[in-house]
Amino acid sequence: MxxxxxxxxxxxxxxxxxxxxxxxxxxxxxxxxxxxxxxxxxxxxxxxxxxxxxxxxxxxxxxxxxxxxxxxxxxxxxxxxxxxxxxxxxxxxxxxxxxxxxxxxxxxxxxxxxxxxxxxxxxxxxxxxxxxxxxxxxxxxxxxxxxxxxxxxxxxxxxxxxxxxxxxxxxxxxxxxxxxxxxxxxxxxxxxASADQFMIRVHGEGGHASEPFRTIDPVPIACEIVQALQLMVTRRIDVFDPAVVTVGRIQAGTTNNIIPHVAEIEGTIRTVSEATRAKVHDHLRRVASKIAEAHGATAEPEIILGYPxxxxxxxxxxxxxxxxxxxxxxxxxxxxxxxxxxxxxxxxxxxxxxxxxxxxxxxxxxxxxxxxxxxxxxxxxxxxxxxxxxxxxxxxxxxxxxxxx
The missing domain is CATH 3.40.630.10 (Zn peptidases)
Incomplete structure (x- = not known):
């Protein structure tokens, strides 16, 4: 031939x-x-x-x-x-x-x-x-x-x-x-890269927006989690075995004068090794849960596995x-x-x-x-x-x- x-x-x-x-x-x-x-x-x-x-x-x-x-x-x-x-x-x-x-x-x-x-x-x-x-x-x-x-x-x-x-x-x-x-x-x-989806539900206690001290506001807690995830990547993940953690959606509340019960954070995790993939999963769960706990709230991190x-x-x-x-x-x-x-x-x-x-x-x-x-x-x-x-x-x-x- x-x-x-x-x-x-x-x-x-x-x-x-x-x-x-x-x-x-x-x-x-x-x-x-x-x-x-x-x-x-x-x-x-x-x-x-x-x-x-x-x-x-x-x-x-x-x-x-x-x-x-x-x-x-x-x-x-x-x-x-x-x-x-x-x-x-x-x-x-x-x-x-x-x-x-x-x-x-x-x-x-x-x-x-x-x-x-x-x-x-x-x-x-x-x-x-x-x-x-x-x-x-x-x-x-x-x-x-x-x-x-x-x-x-x-x-x-x-x-x-x-x-x-x-x-x-x-x-x-x-x-x-x-x-x-x-x-x-x-x-x-x-x-x-691998591609996984994550969802974090931050559960607080809702109430009137004029009295936040009577509530546990999940919105600023969710914002803190988003910022902490970026810090996690830069300080916990080896730059020569990198990861990308991107939050693509934050959703909470129904109107301007109500503090909601729940805030949701949704995003994607990309890595180029299975070791770093597992590490990011563990870090994300811990960061979300502990930040919420520090403010008297709870967080439910869920990771949906995508492609390796x-x-x-x-x-x-x-x-x-x-x-x-x-x-x-x-x-x-x-x-x-x-x-x-x-x-x-x-x-x-x-x-x-x-x-x-x-x-x-x-x-x-x-x-x-x-x-x-x-x-x-x-x-x-x-x-x-x-x-x-x-x-x-x-x-x-x-x-x-x-x-x-």
Whole structure:
């Protein structure tokens, strides 16, 4: 097999890639139940030599391509769900569903993965092993990858001759508007942060606003807790193993002359190691409870666990960076100096098998990445010229992992 032809083959598939991307973009769906999107994916895979498993707990699709020679399995992942935003891009294929938009580029991921399945299927006899295409719902906070794993995603059956074909590597792409088209970036180790939600309910004793001495006012206590959480981060957390604690909502009271019974504080915790994640959880609970106690109130801290740290395996990250340099040229490939504090549920996959998430540039050369609307903006526009690069990278990573030269 000549790996040099894959770019041309990806370009030949560009019309299909664009058509599927725009079809999905027009009909975005949220969460783990994506029937319209799944039907579009299945239609795009028709006629390919794939063993397809439809997951039951979600709309996940696992499609397995078995090569002509025995070998291990490599997993390629594309997520499919959208965000609850009202699109304002003005694109010809803008969302037709009110309040829902593919603002994170998952429509491009799905389309690129489908075209990669077509490309690799054309080389089925030359593949030593298997490729597992993971079309995943529910990435935007709904733990779709976790559900697919629990349903047996990695339980790949033996080959026909009884030879085992375990999943030995995983690769995912994520398009981003902060990198120009034609460039990619990743790093070994922590690549993206964990993301947990916290809620602190401060219980006081309400009363008339003119007589605060007859009450236990939870509002200033809540304010003190917010300030103390920031002090906690700067004084209790190692700056070289950082954390971000952000309060996004404070709510209390009903009108100007009533001291409320309860004040609520809600926010997010981001860390890049599981050790610091646990430490922040412990510190937050103690700070909130003890400050409230000092003022005669009580606090109920609740932490809702989100995604773990997305940690790329060092050797696999080096492999993906080297592969990308061969494909794109060294000037288009960058090793990230620091993790990104966003979160990803591909972290669940990387907790099970070695792999890498790589960021794919998605802003056209005519636009300035410094001012281009970011992922999760209802104005974000991703350059479709980036997609052949993504299709080729999916194929290159799979084939090189399986030993093709």
């Amino acid at each position: 000549s790996l040099d032809t894959l770019r041309d083959e990806a370009l030949d598939l560009q019309d299909d890639t664009i058509a599927l991307r725009r079809r999905i973009h027009e009909r975005p769906e949220l969460g783990n139940d994506l029937p319209i999107t799944r039907d579009a994916v299945l239609e795009s895979l028709e006629g390919l030599p794939l063993d397809i498993t439809l997951h039951e707990s979600t709309s996940g699709v696992a499609a397995l391509l078995t090569g002509g020679r025995p070998g291990p399995t490599v997993l390629l992942r594309g997520d499919m769900d959208a965000l609850p935003l009202e699109e304002a891009t003005g694109l010809d294929f803008t969302s037709k569903t009110d309040g829902q938009m593919h603002a994170c580029g998952h429509d491009t991921h799905t389309a690129m993965l489908s075209s990669a399945a077509k490309l690799l299927s054309a080389h089925q006899d030359e593949i030593a092993g298997r490729v597992l295409f993971m079309f995943q719902p529910g990435e935007e906070g709904h733990h779709g990858a976790k559900y697919m794993l629990e349903e047996g995603l990695l339980d790949v059956p033996p080959l026909a001759d009884g030879t085992e074909s375990p999943v030995t590597g995983a690769f995912a792409l994520h398009i981003t508007s902060t990198i120009p088209t034609g460039m990619v970036a990743t790093r070994g180790g922590a690549c993206m 740290v997305t940690s790329n395996h060092d050797q696999f990250a080096d492999f993906t960076l080297d592969t990308a340099r061969d494909v794109l040229g060294g000037h288009n490939v960058h090793r990230l100096p620091n993790p990104i504090m966003g979160a990803e549920d591909f972290s669940y996959v990387l907790n099970e098998i070695p792999g890498t998430m790589m960021f794919l540039g998605g802003t056209s050369p005519e636009r300035d990445v410094r001012s281009a609307p970011a992922n999760h903006s209802n104005l974000v526009v991703f350059d479709e010229d980036a997609m052949p690069t993504g299709v080729e990278l999916y194929a290159q990573m799979a084939l090189r992992h399986l030993g093709a030269e």
